[in-house]
Amino acid sequence: MCDAFYDTLSTSGYFFALKIAQRDPTDYVHKQAATISSYYVFGLVLAAPTFLAGRLVRAALDGRSLAETTYSSLASFVDPVALIYYGTSVSEILWFLPALLFSFLFVYLFILLGVPTAALPVALGFHVVGLLGGTYTMFLEVPFEIRDALFFGFFYTSLGFTIAARDWRPSTDRSRLYLGLTLGFAILQLVELYVLGYPLRGEPFGAYVYAPSYGITTALFTASLFIYLLSRPKLGVDTPLPSWGKYAVGIYVTHPAVFAVIRAVRDTLEHVGYTVDELIVWHLLLTPMLFYLSYLVYIAADKLRVIEIGGTHFPGRPWLRAMRSG
Known part of the structure; x- marks a missing residue:
């Protein structure tokens, strides 16, 4: 999942460079900020009441105070740093949207300073610190949250930006080479995470689940995959996948x-004795059930004019627009 996030960041940076070659970068950043913010607000409006309800259910089942649970939950929801920058105040899953927004702003800062080529090396420096403090903690301990725009999103966004700004277009003739590199780095990533998770910790494989979000090879795998996709611009055009593109972010923010x-x-x-979490069928059905229910919620929000697929996602704005025009 995180590899998909990082490729999305690279793609966003790539199109950032293409767009500002034909228009004012400030205007583009403003429009992107409005779009990303609307998705984020929509996700928060959906997640906050459901997450609060879920916490209250668990508190009731455990016999804890509902009032205290409500107060602590609402306090965490409005924590300004977690809400605005980290995107984890309500749901950690939504971290990607603020990370994307601030990554745009960091790259934009280098454009304003007149040194856009410096964005990638500076971002790489921060990314190395993020890797050391997040995955390679045996070398460096960072006393604050680092899965954010500065230490991760900035690097991948500036990577895509730099590829486009340098007008590098990977050749279709070398697409097999790029695919081979992608598969090779994917295997290396599994080896890296295995070594980090078990031999270095003195734990036998299978003793527990080690699932970090990234490693050194994550950047190599993400970059090679992105380059491969650039070398095959028509890949998947004859499949139903492109038609799902307009729903992708919406499904992400509703899920x-x-x-x-x-x-x-x-x-x-x-709580009542049905341990569904131990059933294989539960785990087999969970992902498709989550996907299609999220899709249905997203479609329903559009039909009810809460949001507008392909347009604004600020909750209620399409309905207000329709009321004014009516």
Whole structure:
């Protein structure tokens, strides 16, 4: 999942460079900021009540105070740093949207300073610190959250930006080479995470689940995959996948709320003696169920004019626009 996020950041940086070659970068950044913010606000409006409801269900099942749970939850929801910058105040899943927004702003800062080529090496320096403090903690301990725009999003966004700004267009004739590199780095990533998770920790494989979000090879895998996709611009055009593109971000921002409801149902069932989490069929059905329910919620929000697919996602704005025009 995180590799997909990082490729999305690279793609966003790539199109950032292409767009500002034909228009004012300030105007483009303003429009992107409005679009990203509308998705983020929509995700928060959906997630906040469902996450609060889920916490209240768990508190009731555990016999804890509902008032205290409500107060602590609302306090964490409005924490300004977590809400605006890290994107983790309500749901950690939504971290990607603020990371994308601030990554744009960091690259834009270098454009304003007149040194856009310096963005990538500076971002790489921050990324190395992020890797050391996040995955290679045996070398460096960072006393603050580092899965954010500065230490991760900035690097991948500036990588895509630099590729486009240098007008490098990977040749289709070398697409097999790029695919081979992608597969090779994917294998190296598995080896890296295995070594970090088990031999270096003195734990046997399978003793627990080690699932970090990134490693050194993550950047290599993401870059090679992105370059391969650039070398095959028509890949998938004859499949149904392009038609799903307009729903991708919407499904992403709705799925935390849907997942919170599913988790609350699971907790309730387990409390009354139905341990569905131990059933294989539950795990097989969870992902497709989450995907299609999120899709249905997103479509319903569009039909009810809460948001507008392909337009604004600030909750209620399409409905207000329709009321004014009517």
